[in-house]
Amino acid sequence: MPFVHVFRLAGLHALLGAALTLGLCAGSAAAEDTPTEVVQILEALAVASGAPRFPSEATATLQALPDDWSLSRPGYEGTVWYRMNFDAPATDDAQAVLALYVERVCTNLDVHLNGRRIFSGGRMEEPVTRNCYHPQLVPLPEALLKARGNQLDLRVRGHALEHVASRERAAGLSTLRIGPLAELAGTWRANEFWNVTLTQLAGVAMLVLGMFMIGVAWFNRRASYLMYLGLLAIAWAVLTARVWLNELPVPNGTTELLIGLGLAPTVGLAVVFLLRYARLKLPMLDLLLLAQCVLLPASLVLAGPAHLYVATIVWYWVLGLEVLLAMAAYLRIAWSHQRSEFWAMGAILVLLALLLLLEGVLDYRSGTVWQGHVLRFVLPMLVLVVSFRLVQVFARALHAAEAGRTTLESRVQEAALEIERNFAQLAELRVEQVTEKERKRIAADLHDDLGAKLLTIVHTSESDRISTLAREALEEMRLSVRGLTGKPLRVADALGDWRAETVSRLGQAGIETDWSGPAEEVRQVMSARGYVQTTRILREAVSNIIKHSGASHCKVRCTVGEHEIGVVVQDNGRGIPLELDGRLDRGHGMSSMKHRAKQMQGQCLVESGPGYGTVIRLTLPL
Amino acid sequence: MNNILLLEDLPQIRAWIKALVLQVFPQAQISEAARVHDALALVSAVKFDLALVDLGLPDGSGVEVVAALRESQPDVQSVVVTIHDDDEHLFPALQAGAFGYVLKEQPREHFTEQLNRISQGEPPLSPSIARRVIAYFAAQARPQANAIPHVQLTERESEVLLRVAKGYTLPEIGVQLSLSRHTIADYVKQIYRKLNVSSRAEAALEAQRLGLFARSY
Numbered sequence: 001m002p003f004v005h006v007f008r009l010a011g012l013h014a015l016l017g018a019a020l021t022l023g024l025c026a027g028s029a030a031a032e033d034t035p036t037e038v039v040q041i042l043e044a045l046a047v048a049s050g051a052p053r054f055p056s057e058a059t060a061t062l063q064a065l066p067d068d069w070s071l072s073r074p075g076y077e078g079t080v081w082y083r084m085n086f087d088a089p090a091t092d093d094a095q096a097v098l099a100l101y102v103e104r105v106c107t108n109l110d111v112h113l114n115g116r117r118i119f120s121g122g123r124m125e126e127p128v129t130r131n132c133y134h135p136q137l138v139p140l141p142e143a144l145l146k147a148r149g150n151q152l153d154l155r156v157r158g159h160a161l162e163h164v165a166s167r168e169r170a171a172g173l174s175t176l177r178i179g180p181l182a183e184l185a186g187t188w189r190a191n192e193f194w195n196v197t198l199t200q201l202a203g204v205a206m207l208v209l210g211m212f213m214i215g216v217a218w219f220n221r222r223a224s225y226l227m228y229l230g231l232l233a234i235a236w237a238v239l240t241a242r243v244w245l246n247e248l249p250v251p252n253g254t255t256e257l258l259i260g261l262g263l264a265p266t267v268g269l270a271v272v273f274l275l276r277y278a279r280l281k282l283p284m285l286d287l288l289l290l291a292q293c294v295l296l297p298a299s300l301v302l303a304g305p306a307h308l309y310v311a312t313i314v315w316y317w318v319l320g321l322e323v324l325l326a327m328a329a330y331l332r333i334a335w336s337h338q339r340s341e342f343w344a345m346g347a348i349l350v351l352l353a354l355l356l357l358l359e360g361v362l363d364y365r366s367g368t369v370w371q372g373h374v375l376r377f378v379l380p381m382l383v384l385v386v387s388f389r390l391v392q393v394f395a396r397a398l399h400a401a402e403a404g405r406t407t408l409e410s411r412v413q414e415a416a417l418e419i420e421r422n423f424a425q426l427a428e429l430r431v432e433q434v435t436e437k438e439r440k441r442i443a444a445d446l447h448d449d450l451g452a453k454l455l456t457i458v459h460t461s462e463s464d465r466i467s468t469l470a471r472e473a474l475e476e477m478r479l480s481v482r483g484l485t486g487k488p489l490r491v492a493d494a495l496g497d498w499r500a501e502t503v504s505r506l507g508q509a510g511i512e513t514d515w516s517g518p519a520e521e522v523r524q525v526m527s528a529r530g531y532v533q534t535t536r537i538l539r540e541a542v543s544n545i546i547k548h549s550g551a552s553h554c555k556v557r558c559t560v561g562e563h564e565i566g567v568v569v570q571d572n573g574r575g576i577p578l579e580l581d582g583r584l585d586r587g588h589g590m591s592s593m594k595h596r597a598k599q600m601q602g603q604c605l606v607e608s609g610p611g612y613g614t615v616i617r618l619t620l621p622l
Numbered sequence: 623m624n625n626i627l628l629l630e631d632l633p634q635i636r637a638w639i640k641a642l643v644l645q646v647f648p649q650a651q652i653s654e655a656a657r658v659h660d661a662l663a664l665v666s667a668v669k670f671d672l673a674l675v676d677l678g679l680p681d682g683s684g685v686e687v688v689a690a691l692r693e694s695q696p697d698v699q700s701v702v703v704t705i706h707d708d709d710e711h712l713f714p715a716l717q718a719g720a721f722g723y724v725l726k727e728q729p730r731e732h733f734t735e736q737l738n739r740i741s742q743g744e745p746p747l748s749p750s751i752a753r754r755v756i757a758y759f760a761a762q763a764r765p766q767a768n769a770i771p772h773v774q775l776t777e778r779e780s781e782v783l784l785r786v787a788k789g790y791t792l793p794e795i796g797v798q799l800s801l802s803r804h805t806i807a808d809y810v811k812q813i814y815r816k817l818n819v820s821s822r823a824e825a826a827l828e829a830q831r832l833g834l835f836a837r838s839y
Binding site: 246444448451452454455456458459460467470471474475478481482492493495496497498499500501504506507515517 | 632634637678684705706707708727728729732748750753766786787788789790791794817
């Protein structure tokens with residue numbers, strides 16, 4: 001007799017639902033509010049028969065649900081009919097449509113109500129539609145439904161455990177539930193989501209992530225481990241297709257073999273990734289892993305369809321051990337070289353190892369209908385976490401590289417600036433050197449050629465006037481050469497030179513000289529050009545006094561200000577005669593003195609009157 | 623003054639100088655040279671009393687001849703006869719041992735007067751040369767230069783130099799310091815001598831430092 005049973009959502013679902021904060025449990029939560037409306041069927045009459053209708057004539061045995069074929073009829077491959085009677089559950093809402101909910105049926109089913117076929121999950125012959133992961137929701141047509149004594153026949157097609165690679169796909173039928181469609185639809189949606197949709201989402205995420213990582217690894221050959229993780233993610237995504245892909249054009253044996261084939265490369269990639277991430281490169285191991293990719297399918301084919309399950313389980317543990325060893329190797333290396341990585345990766349890997357063990361144990365345990373898919377979405381989550389971690393590490397490295405590049409760039413820029421500066425200094429120095437050399441050459445040329453000729457004129461000319469002129473020219477030349485050196489000199493030194501020359505020349509001419517310079521120490525400097533021009537003006541003034549003034553006394557006053565120098569030369573001679581136009585005689589070199597002063601942005605004032613002597617006031621900026 | 627060396631490359635100028643020198647020293651034997659090479663040959667052959675040396679010569683500088691004379695005939699008075707009045711040209715010659723200088727373009731009376739004075743031990747000293755000498759001895763007195771055997775100027779010598787640098791003439795300085803013209807001339811001579819001695823010591827030390835050992839045979 002079917003009896004009413006309180007339906008509860010699996011605890012793990014609730015846990016994961018909460019953890020992932022997905023509000024998809026709402027439907028199943030509603031079911032808890034009205035539990036009495038759902039009828040749970042826990043036993044059924046079962047007949048193993050390929051007949052198109054429930055074989056009433058055959059002897060049926062009462063079978064408790066869930067029915068695991070591997071226990072109730074080991075090695076059976078084919079069709080089993082289940083029959084159960086039920087009364088339509090009482091509903092609050094008279095309009096409610098009833099439905100049958102089958103949490104797990106493997107591999108496929110047809111549903112008959114009161115002798116009429118009302119539902120088919122798909123093909124019942126090879127290749128059978130693979131509905132092992134898909135919960136089934138069958139609306140019960142109101143027209144066929146009676147208030148009491150409804151007869152429900154389920155035709156289930158399944159594969160023996162020996163013929164599949166995982167207990168997940170071994171034949172069996174879970175408990176059945178009959179209740180309002182709206183309510184059961186919620187449960188169905190939740191189960192479909194957890195079993196199938198989530199796997200699909202994880203698969204897509206893995207696929208995208210995998211391609212992203214391959215792309216990153218492609219442009220960064222040093223991060224080759226990302227390539228392996230990317231391939232692993234893609235391999236995993238492809239493998240998960242077994243969950244949602246239910247219509248395949250090949251028979252069950254081929255499909256199961258293909259699934260088994262996928263395991264070796266996936267595990268191989270995982271192992272290689274872990275070792276590469278630990279910066280460990282073992283070419284021999286790579287070869288062995290490649291060989292395993294051939295060995296595994298070969299062994300499965302050799303074992304034959306009858307021993308597929310056992311062979312796969314053996315391989316599962318072998319591969320699991322490989323992964324565990326790779327993890328251990330990785331963690332050991334990480335412990336000594338990448339301590340920071342150790343804890344994060346260690347936690348993830350230990351969790352993963354536990355899940356692998358759990359998966360193995362769950363698969364070994366029989367009699368449950370709802371099992372195994374923990375790994376199906378927890379593993380992708382872990383891989384996602386690892387991937388994000390790696391991307392984070394990579395991004396950090398990229399950031400560091402970028403920062404390094406920026407530092408380098410600024411350093412290069414600094415160095416370039418430094419070089420430019422040095423070059424400029426060098427060029428300046430070179431210009432100075434060249435200029436100096438050229439000055440020396442010009443000076444030497446002037447002395448050797450012009451100097452020698454002028455000297456010859458000085459000493460061979462019959463005329464005193466010409467001798468004097470040549471001598472003056474020689475002096476001028478010497479002064480010009482001195483100006484060529486371009487070096488500024490101290491005003492104090494210039495004053496010394498002027499004083500010595502002036503006093504000695506006037507003294508030789510028998511003119512008494514009264515020279516007074518600045519009382520305090522003079523610290524200013526003056527340009528070579530300023531020195532030369534001032535020397536010329538002073539020399540001209542002294543020459544005038546000696547030649548023309550007839551003076552017996554000469555007074556020279558030198559003053560040095562902050563920015564100018566002043567020289568006053570006063571004699572007691574006869575003064576400069578006026579020209580007809582009232583201007584001073586230009587023949588006395590006055591105009592050239594004024595011109596020179598003007599050139600230096602200074603001025604030269606001449607005051608003279610017959611009998612008053614001459615006063616020359618020279619002011620030049622420093 | 624019996625034997626006089628005259629080194630001058632321009633024939634006319636050489637003749638002009640020769641005539642003037644004969645005016646001052648009528649008894650003199652004048653050996654003429656137009657090149658450094660010829661002059662050095664004469665230096666090694668003849669004992670001179672006075673040498674008149676031009677600086678800019680076709681095959682080198684008269685400074686070489688001054689140095690050779692100072693080396694082989696320390697008593698000879700070398701006088702630079704030049705058209706260069708700047709310390710840049712004169713200072714090396716003075717360091718090499720020249721005892722004053724005469725500018726070539728001067729009128730003959732000035733020229734003979736200066737020559738006379740030098741030969742009587744009154745060499746000229748211009749402000750720019752004085753400044754160079756002051757700077758030179760100041761550098762020698764610096765601690766890092768102490769490897770050189772110390773040749774120091776006396777206070778009076780420094781005083782004279784400073785005044786010359788300021789433009790005072792030697793007679794003026796004599797008046798200011800209440801010293802005779804003769805004493806002032808002695809100071810100047812002494813300054814030239816010390817400049818030469820210190821320069822030679824410096825040169826020897828420099829040669830030693832470079833691992834070069836001057837040998838005289």
